[in-house]
Amino acid sequence: xxxxxxxxxxxxxxxxxxxxxxxxxxxxxxxxxxxxxxxxxxxxxxxxxxxxxxxxxxxxxxxxxxxxxxxxxxxxxxxxxxxxxxxxxxxxxxxxxxxxxxxxxxxxxx
Amino acid sequence: xxxxxxxxxxxxxxxxxxxxxxxxxxxxxxxxxxxxxxxxxxxxxxxxxxxxxxxxxxxxxxxxxxxxxxxxxxxxxxxxxxxxxxxxxxxxxxxxxxxxxxxxxxxxxxxxxxxxxxxxxx
Numbered sequence: 001x002x003x004x005x006x007x008x009x010x011x012x013x014x015x016x017x018x019x020x021x022x023x024x025x026x027x028x029x030x031x032x033x034x035x036x037x038x039x040x041x042x043x044x045x046x047x048x049x050x051x052x053x054x055x056x057x058x059x060x061x062x063x064x065x066x067x068x069x070x071x072x073x074x075x076x077x078x079x080x081x082x083x084x085x086x087x088x089x090x091x092x093x094x095x096x097x098x099x100x101x102x103x104x105x106x107x108x109x110x
Numbered sequence: 111x112x113x114x115x116x117x118x119x120x121x122x123x124x125x126x127x128x129x130x131x132x133x134x135x136x137x138x139x140x141x142x143x144x145x146x147x148x149x150x151x152x153x154x155x156x157x158x159x160x161x162x163x164x165x166x167x168x169x170x171x172x173x174x175x176x177x178x179x180x181x182x183x184x185x186x187x188x189x190x191x192x193x194x195x196x197x198x199x200x201x202x203x204x205x206x207x208x209x210x211x212x213x214x215x216x217x218x219x220x221x222x223x224x225x226x227x228x229x230x231x232x
Binding site: 002032033035037044045046047050051056088090092094096097098099100101102103104 | 145147154155156157169171172173205210215216217218219220221222223224225
């Protein structure tokens, strides 16, 4: 059981928008930055969003992040078949003194 | 270009020791934290620990403390993850990651190695 809770799967049609939620507590999301990672099939994860809502260089603005209280959300607009991947949220947990991840969400672009 | 290049896949027997590596390039190796993340077959990501090659300050996840050893050789810009006695449950993909730490808190992992698959089987 992961410390952060994500839906196991989400799906949407090409061109549509999807959101992926990440729920935690005051010891993690509530008081620390959230990051998001994309893992395409058979590849290493890649940083998508850091410090709740910032995009690294090269990440298109179709990807966005937000945080409110003890939850965070990843948004993806203009869905493409190439966005099919597993998405993970991560943050620091002050009680555990370590990084925790969500269980991952599999995105299917129908 | 920042790169983390990991050593190749390993097949080991239970009880054997193992040390896998991660070589950083394209940046100042001693100025960034390097960590390790485990992904068991078909499962999610688990943070194992992290080291600052500049002074070898090392932090472990409570789940992995005492189970593995993280080290680094800054003279060759390489970090290591080692086991003294492998178990079948150590079978997983292991990723090295470059971490950002602010006021003692890791905020994100901005670069990832390609992964090293470790298989432990009798």
